[in-house]
Amino acid sequence: MTPTAPPAPANAQQAAKAAAEFLQELSSFAQQKGFIWGPAPEIYGGLSGFYDYGPLGKLLKNNVERAIRDTFQVNDFWEVECPTVMQAKVWEASGHLGGFSDPLIVCSKCKANFRVDRLLEELFPGKFVKPENYLAFIEENGVTCPSCQSAFNKEIKKHSLMLRTTVGIDIEAYNRPETATTTYLPFPRYFEFFRKKLPFGVFQIGKAYRNEISPRQFVLRMREFTQAEAQLFIFGDQKSAFTPYERIKDDTLPFWSWKLQEGQLPPAAMTVSDALANGNFKNKAYAYTVWLAYTVFTNAGVPADRIRLRQHAPDEKAFYADDAWDIEVKLNTFGWTEMCGVHDRTTYDLTQHSKFSGKDLSVSDETHKKEIPHILEIAFGVD
Ligand SMILES: [Zn+2]
Numbered sequence: 001m002t003p004t005a006p007p008a009p010a011n012a013q014q015a016a017k018a019a020a021e022f023l024q025e026l027s028s029f030a031q032q033k034g035f036i037w038g039p040a041p042e043i044y045g046g047l048s049g050f051y052d053y054g055p056l057g058k059l060l061k062n063n064v065e066r067a068i069r070d071t072f073q074v075n076d077f078w079e080v081e082c083p084t085v086m087q088a089k090v091w092e093a094s095g096h097l098g099g100f101s102d103p104l105i106v107c108s109k110c111k112a113n114f115r116v117d118r119l120l121e122e123l124f125p126g127k128f129v130k131p132e133n134y135l136a137f138i139e140e141n142g143v144t145c146p147s148c149q150s151a152f153n154k155e156i157k158k159h160s161l162m163l164r165t166t167v168g169i170d171i172e173a174y175n176r177p178e179t180a181t182t183t184y185l186p187f188p189r190y191f192e193f194f195r196k197k198l199p200f201g202v203f204q205i206g207k208a209y210r211n212e213i214s215p216r217q218f219v220l221r222m223r224e225f226t227q228a229e230a231q232l233f234i235f236g237d238q239k240s241a242f243t244p245y246e247r248i249k250d251d252t253l254p255f256w257s258w259k260l261q262e263g264q265l266p267p268a269a270m271t272v273s274d275a276l277a278n279g280n281f282k283n284k285a286y287a288y289t290v291w292l293a294y295t296v297f298t299n300a301g302v303p304a305d306r307i308r309l310r311q312h313a314p315d316e317k318a319f320y321a322d323d324a325w326d327i328e329v330k331l332n333t334f335g336w337t338e339m340c341g342v343h344d345r346t347t348y349d350l351t352q353h354s355k356f357s358g359k360d361l362s363v364s365d366e367t368h369k370k371e372i373p374h375i376l377e378i379a380f381g382v383d
Helices: 010-032 055-074 087-094 117-125 132-138 180-184 185-193 236-243 244-248 258-262 271-278 284-299 348-355
Strands: 078-079 085-087 100-107 113-115 156-160 163-167 169-177 200-209 224-234 252-256 270-271 306-309 324-331 335-342 362-366 370-373 374-381
Touching: 055 078, 055 200, 055 224, 055 284, 085 163, 087 169, 087 180, 087 348, 087 374, 100 117, 100 132, 100 271, 113 117, 117 132, 180 200, 180 224, 224 236, 224 284, 224 362, 236 335, 236 374, 244 284, 252 258, 252 271, 252 284, 258 306, 258 374, 270 271, 271 284, 284 324, 284 335, 284 374, 348 374
Parallel strands: 078 200, 252 306
Antiparallel strands: 085 169, 100 113, 100 156, 163 169, 200 224, 224 374, 252 270, 306 324, 324 335, 335 374, 362 370
């Protein structure tokens, strides 16, 4: 904590201390009992953000993955496995090479690097600062380097999270930062496999890589991690007439719409159909996708009273997302934490990959002329 930062109330400080102690205790328990070891490789001093799963940890992780797999399969999603390394062009098309980065600020004296959003989150808990206002905010509040209390350079750098590699002699390639993009690309193959009928669902459980500046929070934020992501490919007009919705519409879920958040009200238990009727979702297919994400988490053993569904505010949504909800889970150490994103990505991805690959990804059936399908997506980390 810098001298210039506003002092946190004593109880918040105590809470932070208790949380840090709990995390310490949890990670030493995990290490001693053979769940998680690291950072790995320990005999070489470890590389931050990489961990071994010991025998009990691997058993536990297998069980979690099994629960995820079962839930998706029971709901008609088919598992696939795609490569973890792909050439630069794929990541240009997906937007990751240009835009998948963290904001970085450097101390003018000791040259230490900090992730701006994390730093501000720690110093000003609960305060949301827009990225375009970072420098002004830092100046106004006199935020200085936590290591040496000197001023920061007046520049926000972009630190790419993409882990680069070279394939063969000179092919520029990247480790995937998520499973998702690789799952979209065999779309023409899926379309044949599913007898040229939409909608259909696929999912992947596999490794992804993010070159975080300073990974912390134990296995919550690793540089190599396991993700589970599911995609529903669907024609735009099918979203409002999605029959699996009828099966789940009477289930009650803890919805925290952005209107409730704005009014500082707690999440409301509501049936999926009421949530749809109240305008919380644009269509049945998306409502179903949110239900499915929630069901994956409860089936994997997360207690229902520790889960809430949080809608993104209109100005918080990613540029491609038409509708966006997160699943948040209440953790002993970090409080309510975003664990899963459910996005209506519309036609964005297949349009991009049509353009960059030169292969037309629009398809047709008896009732649709050639059209680019939409993608509804569930994305979360398994670790
Ligand atoms: Zn410094």
